[in-house]
Amino acid sequence: MSERHSSKAVLIAGPTASGKSALALELALSAGGIVINADSMQVYRDLRIITARPTQDEEARIPHRLYGHVDAAVNFSAGAWVADAAKALEEARIEGRLPIFIGGTGLYFKALTAGLSVVPPIAAEIREDVRARLERNGVEALHAELARRDPRAAERLNLRDRTRIARALEVIEATGRSLLDWHHEGQPPLLPKDSFRAVFLAPERDELYARIDARFDAMLAAGALTEIEQLAARGLDPLLPAMKAHGVPALIRQLRGELSLEDAAMIGRADTRHYAKRQFTWFRHQLPEFEWVKPDEARGWLAGAANAARASR
Template identity: 85%
Template sequence: MRQTVAILIAGPTASGKSALALELAQSVGGVVINTDSMQVYRDLRIITARPSPADEALVPHRLYGHVDASVNYSAGAWLADAAAALAEAQAQGRVPIFIGGTGLYFKALTAGLSTVPQIPAEVRESVRARLEQNGVEALHAELATRDPRAAERLNVRDRTRIARALEVVEATGRSLLDWHTEGQPPLLPKDSFRALFLAPERDELYARIDARFDAMLGAGALAEIARLAERHLDPLLPAMKAHGVPALIRHLNGEISLDEAATIGRADTRHYAKRQFTWFRHQLPDFEWVKPAEARERLASAGE
């Protein structure tokens, strides 16, 4: 473990990652670095189960709530911010502990990331306007004309990815697939980190997800989403698609009851957890899968 530069703790939502990272950071003098794409948004503390202010005061936390919900924050932006957080931790002699559930962030951290140029705001707004006016099928047809390879790989109903692919080809003249072949090197070279994936039993995890969603409602999640809804942001922005947000906004708009919104939010979160298992198994096979109860023992010597 003396060669370890960083510790990576991944896992599905509600698997106990935050508690483990906090305990580990306290024991080894570490800094907790957020590796979750929704916990970056300052507007979404409750609904994303971000660490509490009390927990954040116990050890240094980085990349939590530092992005406004109006920003289309990307994996590339996170990687740049993570590089700064990693450099800060190393300069202070602290063990960086990357913790979260966003597989793409972990893959960027350990395997690098394709370099796609920043898309001009006017291009993004033009594509979004056409999407709203003409519908997703028309946008997919447009993409099929301009970038048939990308269009062939996308579901005709996938609004977000179709819009993204069209933005890239419109702004750069190149396919998103081409940009994916050119990338940034990983921040953490192979053998410089210890990586765990917390894998609880499915039934236990789903029960935890349901209970946590109800607890978030009890802690003020609906009021938090009401404040977000008042901003009238683009519904395609990542923050507006966080689990539970669309359903709760529908409730606030009088379309469904709170019970119905909660049922949808719980179900969406369970489905996401299932996708997390699948994604990590296929995309990051080097992560060591452990039961949450075993993780503390596995990491007992980390950072020594």
């Protein structure tokens, strides 16, 4: 290919608060890159503060794509992200920029490098009916229904996982086929093997948890509660992804007078720490092609990636 960076790309993943954004910005500045978001919550324009999106100054220094481009009322999917990522990737290639994908959403990275299952769009009336039954009858009743209609999918799901149970039931209802069957038929990856370098930042757990706690407090000081108040005023479906971002449910409860700010912050910090733990597990088992490095080793990895990018020009 004649583009300056050919098909090469850099993938920077890691748990929340691991220092990914600073690393991506440094690489983009040194290698002529474009930063492409691979975080499922940072896509929402309503959630700039509570998801620690790049600052306006950072976005002005280097091109950033797929940040804050989706309304919170949208049930944004991995398939929709892949479609947007394909456009951003093509833009990077046309402009001769190094595409740098950064985030902590494992499914996005897996879709990028291994492809994604294709599930037909679910009609709005089916989705609304399933969610109404969920609210009316409870998650246990919906799981029991799923067990009758799609026992294989039901067996794999946690009995309290409202979102995934509803999703599996929507799919069987709309298509007559199990979600597991659809997972076997998918789109090819946007980035085939050998077309990218991938790193996973792996801080020591105690250090990471301390950073998570400090960052959550900093987000509150920066106006996160006001941001969530504006989101809550919209009266959106609580099952929407944006309404379940870490810290959002607890802060909404605080605004309703159900929790003190201290208790809400405690829940938000704990939820984020638990999520970080799951990120470690998911990437270790699902994405073995990522090279794990400590944050203090990241500069060396960064230099290697920048040199490789320059060599491909």
